[in-house]
Amino acid sequence: MRISRRQTIKLFATAFFSGSLFARSAITHSAGPDSKEFISPLSALLGFLIDDEVNIQQQVLKKSLQKMQLDLVYEKTLLRGLSQLDQLSVNKWNKNFTALNAEQKSSLIRSLQNHNNPFLQRFYNTVNQTALEHYYSLPESWMQLGYDGPPQPAGFADYARQHTKPA
């Protein structure tokens, strides 16, 4: 039985976070040659963009995988972009993206920002902006900003002083 890419993402997402061996073996047995190749570079890319602890990176990766299930355009952009990213990496350093060191990763991502290939620019914007969206909606990311949390129910109590002047 040929599993579709969509099903692969779903299975992998479940397997990755629930540690289900059965699901994992289902992937290696029946999936096509390139269907799980994107997870590794995606994880490495997001990890590099987010630059935080492993469990935070995993949460961001999970959100990205969930988004890929719901948003076809996002899914397509990511899959195509990650494959091109690997290609660029191999062309320059003879290694996959995941095998690059920090400096190399940084230089490669930076080259996407103003790349003459408009797709790569779009890929960079999409993956970076979405990663940031996912990261900064995690409460763990707020303390470093001096940000307390959602506007309500606390509000900003230091402003809520009673007026002393008469009306």
Place this chain on the structure above:
Amino acid sequence: MPDNIQSLPEFDACVIGAGAGGCATAWALCKKGLRVLVLETGPEYKPQKDFHLEKSDWELQPFPDRTRSKHSVTYAEFQTLENQFDHLRSWNHINGYSNQSGQRQPFAYHHVQAVGGSTLHFTAEAHRMNPKSMNMFSDFGVAADWPVSYKELEPYYVQVEKIVGVSGPNKSHHCSRSQALPLPAHKISYASSKLLNKKSDSQRDMKWEENTLAIPSKPYDGRPACNYCNNCNRGCTHGDKATADRTFLKKALETGLCVVKSGCHVLELTAGKNDQVENILYIDNDKKRISIALHKRPVFINAGAIFTPRLLLISKNKYAPKGLGNESGQVGKSFMETLFYNVAGLHKDPIGSHRGIPSDVISWKYNAPDAIPGVIGGCRFSPTTAESELNGPLSYAKRVVAGFGSEHKQAMKHQFGRVLAVGGIGESLPNDKTFIDLHPDRTDKYGIPLVRINSHLDTMAIKRIQFMRQQCEKILLGSGVEKIIEQYGTYDYFNSTHVFGTCKMGADAETSVVNSQCRSHRWKNLFITDSSVFPSSGGGESPSLTIQALAIRAVELMDLEG
């Protein structure tokens, strides 16, 4: 086939639309002892359930919208953008120009269909009209004169300010008042205090003062004082903001004389003999078509300056061949949209601009119609950090801080809370190419023609926008901002919340739709008490207070025998 309903309550007056005008109208009718039926097409939102300010991904959650199919608008083709005005294009320092086409584009008509209407998402500014801007035709040869004077309207403003619980300064550069406001002004936030920079001549020149707001500075009328969460536009879950449903409608319901039917969408009104509107046809919550025979009872339309003219134009028959109330041909004409410009910058200090009330200070310096050199029609300025949605981590990550990875993270720590944004809202004046009509082909799910917005910026409007942008930049640079990071406005986009003029008030039945008491010149039981009736839009004032003052005045002066 319309069914006649057995279970409708007995009523003496019907109000269509439960927004700023509708709720005030309902209250005033109940005060007169009349039984009121309010038909509102949208739902009744439950703040705790429907608004999202308590969620960790609150920034991704827009204001809810459960009636999308009932408020779709279409647009006529927009004008070409000119190279000489490229500096007015909407731009962000990370994302570049957002409108890369050569044409003005439609962005949105921000309209809330719900019990409470657009007051549910408004920034709660509570402004009177500037008396100097109410005679635009006699004084400046543009738009039309208000057939009601500021003096006549003043006592109604006082009443409305009391019911709403307006907070603000008692001395203002904007207008005079006969009575003090019911609540003191809110303390100015630290970020906004940077705008007031008293050491700078140009800042002092702006004569900043506290804004008048429909937000309580102390507990008022059963509502708590504001807790300064900086997010009026996403829906107030705290229960302090004076939305129309929490003020006027609540009091109307307490009289026992008012019934609100939400989810009830009016399809058309039927004009009949003897200059009476005979019938209202609507679809109720169970998708049943209900026909109400009015028998001379008054109907008040409050669907806003885009949907009110639509309803009238649709309601054509042999008695009203040009549309109900459209004998003058003016329904839909003189459409005035929101004209604004926002500029955002990064302040040198950590000012914590994500805290406090969104629009806590205001400059009325250029608000009078002749205040801007070379331009007719004024404007006003206020901080817009919150309204621009630059008040949370996500917006900083995507629009303020460039780059990626650990560099981005470090920059976020340094820059979060430093945005200072200021915006101008200016007078919009009518022109021949700007009007509301019905789309010739496209219809909604009920088979009724969709409304079409025709919008054109004339030279004067572009000059006003230009002035606003220039001034915004000047204000920011004079208040400690080091770098401009974003600008956007209505030069390259149609982007409106305040809309006016499409059923204008006037003394002459040939050139206006309603008289000075908001009553149709011809149709004896037809009243319009929303912003469609404004003959001119003012120098950027927010209209809700004026809408409500006009509404309660119209009801008070209503004489059904005449």
